Amino acid sequence: MTTVGVLALQGSFNEHMAALRRIGVKGVEIRKAEQLQAVDALIIPGGESTTMAKLAHCHNLFPALREFVSTGKPVWGTCAGLIFLANKAIGQKSGGQELIGGLDCIVNRNFFGSQLQSFETELSVPKLAEEEGGPNGFRGVFIRAPAILEVGPDVEILADCPVPLETKKNIMSVDNGQEEEMLVSCERVIVAVRQGNLLGTAFHPELTSDLRWHSFFLKMKKDSSDRSLQCVPTLGTDLEDSRGKRHFNLPIYE
Numbered sequence: 001m002t003t004v005g006v007l008a009l010q011g012s013f014n015e016h017m018a019a020l021r022r023i024g025v026k027g028v029e030i031r032k033a034e035q036l037q038a039v040d041a042l043i044i045p046g047g048e049s050t051t052m053a054k055l056a057h058c059h060n061l062f063p064a065l066r067e068f069v070s071t072g073k074p075v076w077g078t079c080a081g082l083i084f085l086a087n088k089a090i091g092q093k094s095g096g097q098e099l100i101g102g103l104d105c106i107v108n109r110n111f112f113g114s115q116l117q118s119f120e121t122e123l124s125v126p127k128l129a130e131e132e133g134g135p136n137g138f139r140g141v142f143i144r145a146p147a148i149l150e151v152g153p154d155v156e157i158l159a160d161c162p163v164p165l166e167t168k169k170n171i172m173s174v175d176n177g178q179e180e181e182m183l184v185s186c187e188r189v190i191v192a193v194r195q196g197n198l199l200g201t202a203f204h205p206e207l208t209s210d211l212r213w214h215s216f217f218l219k220m221k222k223d224s225s226d227r228s229l230q231c232v233p234t235l236g237t238d239l240e241d242s243r244g245k246r247h248f249n250l251p252i253y254e
């Protein structure tokens, strides 16, 4: 049976665990390096990437996380998790932050502005619809979200979105009490990518009732000899884990 690890240091790991339960896949909260050996795929949730990096450093998780990425097992970073997976992040707090790396892209950490500039928008996701069915659109929940500014040649763009007027007007991005100039000249930015075994989304699919990104991720596999990671939809039900503990699905945005 497929087991998916969810990095559970900080951020929206509970929501990813609940999404996995809803599609009938076993999720395991990962807090220690050795736990990674027992999982087939890994989700790095949204939250706050600097804090997550400090916690990962304290728990000596970086070597094991980098090793996991290099094995070719599927790894999905959502929002702060996307920043964590990127080869380069700009707009970091002073002193910088450690990244896992592997995803050949440059992200801007708080591209869309502060928490107050969080927004929701309908994204066009043809690749997701092609592989998972359903509508061409997906409700993107962007919370103090990053954006992908540049991608390498092996990176497939799965979704982009127009830069909101508010972001364009915001030529100052405030971080750590310091104002830093951020000129927004582009009309659209990239918000979802795939590169081999790595998936990155700048938004939060785990906060919606549309589970297609989770199911899409579970079908990513190391090479053609691997069986795809199976999932059995159990929409709308609450599940017991292997120890008989009952978990209730969390409220989601409809």
Ligand SMILES: NC(=O)CC[C@H](N)C(=O)O
Pocket: 045, 046, 047, 048, 049, 050, 078, 079, 080, 081, 083, 109, 110, 143, 144, 145, 146
């Ligand atoms: N919702 C999120 O994960 C926000 C990420 C945040 N911009 C960061 O730097 O970590």
